[in-house]
Amino acid sequence: MLAIVRKQLRSHPALIPLFFFIGGGATMSMLYLARLALRNPDVCWDRKNNSEPWNKMSPTDQYKFFTVNMDYSKLKKDRPDF
Amino acid sequence: MAHPSQLGFQDATSPVMEELLHFHDHTLMIVFLISTLVLYIIIAMVTTKLTNKFILDSQEIEIIWTLLPAMILILIALPSLRILYLMDEISNSHLTIKTIGHQWYWSYEYTDYENITFDSYMTPTQDLMPGQFRLLETDHRMVVPMESPTRILVSADDVLHSWAVPSLGIKMDAVPGRLNQTAFIVSRPGVYYGQCSEICGANHSFMPIVVEAVPLKYFEDWSSLMLQDA
Numbered sequence: 001m002l003a004i005v006r007k008q009l010r011s012h013p014a015l016i017p018l019f020f021f022i023g024g025g026a027t028m029s030m031l032y033l034a035r036l037a038l039r040n041p042d043v044c045w046d047r048k049n050n051s052e053p054w055n056k057m058s059p060t061d062q063y064k065f066f067t068v069n070m071d072y073s074k075l076k077k078d079r080p081d082f
Numbered sequence: 083m084a085h086p087s088q089l090g091f092q093d094a095t096s097p098v099m100e101e102l103l104h105f106h107d108h109t110l111m112i113v114f115l116i117s118t119l120v121l122y123i124i125i126a127m128v129t130t131k132l133t134n135k136f137i138l139d140s141q142e143i144e145i146i147w148t149l150l151p152a153m154i155l156i157l158i159a160l161p162s163l164r165i166l167y168l169m170d171e172i173s174n175s176h177l178t179i180k181t182i183g184h185q186w187y188w189s190y191e192y193t194d195y196e197n198i199t200f201d202s203y204m205t206p207t208q209d210l211m212p213g214q215f216r217l218l219e220t221d222h223r224m225v226v227p228m229e230s231p232t233r234i235l236v237s238a239d240d241v242l243h244s245w246a247v248p249s250l251g252i253k254m255d256a257v258p259g260r261l262n263q264t265a266f267i268v269s270r271p272g273v274y275y276g277q278c279s280e281i282c283g284a285n286h287s288f289m290p291i292v293v294e295a296v297p298l299k300y301f302e303d304w305s306s307l308m309l310q311d312a
Contacts, residue, residue: 012141014141014142014144014145014148016145021148021152064167064170066164067171068171070171
């Protein structure tokens with residue numbers, strides 16, 4: 001199948017950017033979804049050993065993908081324990 | 083506040099709204115450029131006497147009109163995501179104000195230190211003083227210290243409402259039984275207007291929000307006054 005696609009690409013090089021952007025977009029979405037599934041503290045995979053990960057976060061945990069102005073390493077804990 | 087026949091956003095009063103304004107300018111400029119280009123191409127296509135019955139395909143132009151829109155979209159997406167994450171950041175608020183939506187008025191509670199609670203009804207049109215704004219003025223304003231991070235907890239007493247102040251870039255739904263949090267910093271003193279933004283009955287258009295931002299000293303004077311009145 002890949003050989004057929006490669007042959008078609010040689011005669012239609014305009015398809016290369018198409019593959020690149022669509023493939024890249026799909027890959028990035030899947031990667032972000034996987035990141036959310038595995039790293040997001042709102043998600044619970046193991047009900048026995050790690051039942052409520054959202055209760056185990058410290059003030060310096062950054063669970064968001066990207067921060068603009070916030071420096072999580074500087075935050076201190078000033079709330080009572082649950 | 084909004085002006086008659088206003089087309090753009092109101093002037094920004096908080097850093098977040100400034101960012102939103104700049105992003106909107108950036109994206110709208112891209113949209114105008116694309117639309118102008120498309121309009122030019124349409125006019126050129128429609129007004130030409132040249133024809134070519136034998137065009138089948140063209141790889142070069144296909145590459146261009148795949149690459150260019152993808153680049154443009156990335157140029158729009160990156161600032162957009164940046165603002166999205168910026169708006170979600172947690173600030174260390176100095177003051178927390180609770181605002182509850184009722185049918186058909188807002189009530190504000192400042193309970194950090196003492197208990198200041200008051201309702202904010204719209205000023206009826208026949209009671210307006212000269213210079214006041216119709217359907218926007220209220221009897222009590224939500225006074226806030228300027229340049230100070232403020233947290234607002236929004237909820238409702240009966241039906242859905244929405245607390246919105248466009249110049250601060252804030253809109254937060256007031257849901258009965260739910261506490262929604264939003265935060266802002268007012269960059270400059272002034273009076274900023276907003277209106278209820280979720281249909282809530284007969285007087286949905288008549289329950290405005292007025293935020294008055296003053297220096298901290300005047301805010302303290304105002305709170306002492308409110309405590310005495312209560």
